[in-house]
């Protein structure tokens with residue numbers, strides 16, 4: 001199993017179109033790294049460059065200290081699982097899983113052992129003699145994963161493996177992937193997804209890609225609780241973090257921001273006297289706002305409510321969103337005041353968190 005190191009990795013298509021620039025990333029053996037980012041930011045391109053399916057046009061990719069830039073895909077010790085399972089329809093599950101090993105001229109005993117081991121990990125034992133058409137989508141995806149496990153690769157790459165599954169199956173297969181990772185603690189995995197829940201629940205670290213580079217790398221909770229910049233603050237979490245503009249009016253261990261909308265926010269992010277008067281955006285997540293009759297960070301009129309059962313989303317006229325526990329459909333059309341505890345209030349200046357100065 002393997003460590004990966006990307007140093008100043010770049011991708012330019014046709015010599016002119018920059019897709020990725022200066023990507024620096026150290027991935028340790030046993031990590032499950034998730035790439036997220038807006039559509040078209042280069043997640044799949046980066047994964048495909050690691051796999052060797054796309055040429056690296058700048059920088060270096062090392063696996064266990066060996067530069068891999070010009071090593072063909074088959075010799076990188078990598079297995080890739082795609083969103084379309086691409087199983088051979090005329091072959092049984094067993095033969096699908098054995099195919100690469102037969103090509104690699106493994107003995108029948110070795111093949112049997114590897115296929116049986118993978119089938120056990122993926123709970124596919126009872127399906128080994130079926131054709132793919134007699135399997136559910138989730139089972140097919142497990143066979144696709146099984147095909148990579150039998151090869152015992154150094155690194156597993158997953159390109160949105162669950163995106164073709166319906167909602168319930170996605171949840172079930174996501175949990176299976178988490179269990180699979182637990183059963184193979186030394187394997188290194190890189191996973192591309194659009195799905196926030198997959199990213200938050202599976203990742204040991206998330207890499208947020210944006211504007212051709214890395215916006216932040218960190219554990220799911222680091223990204224959620226301490227986003228380095230407004231982009232990550234709004235990209236991680238749903239609905240997105242609210243941003244309210246204002247000026248710093250008191251500094252110290254806690255910081256007071258007088259907001260342009262009239263409210264006052266107190267943040268646990270420390271500042272100094274030099275910050276008095278600084279124009280900032282205060283960031284607070286919808287779920288961290290609570291109703292108050294006292295000092296408020298925000299007061300506004302509720303335009304729409306969405307009662308989801310365990311929570312109600314409040315959409316205010318000026319775009320602010322609140323998420324209150326319980327059912328509050330009666331707040332529609334009402335003026336509501338909201339506040340938050342200082343620990344949950346972020347402060348950004350020119351898009352960057354003051355916490356990381």
Ligand SMILES: Nc1ncnc2c1ncn2[C@@H]1O[C@H](COP(=O)(O)OP(=O)(O)OP(=O)(O)O)[C@@H](O)[C@H]1O
Nearest residue numbers: 013014017019037038039040041042043044045046
């Ligand atoms: N062969 C190519 N020539 C030129 N540009 C390309 C080529 N392949 C991809 N691109 C561009 O590279 C960018 C990154 O594409 P990529 O598929 O890696 O994004 P992504 O983040 O995986 O997107 P999505 O989330 O929509 O799947 C896109 O803007 C895309 O248009």
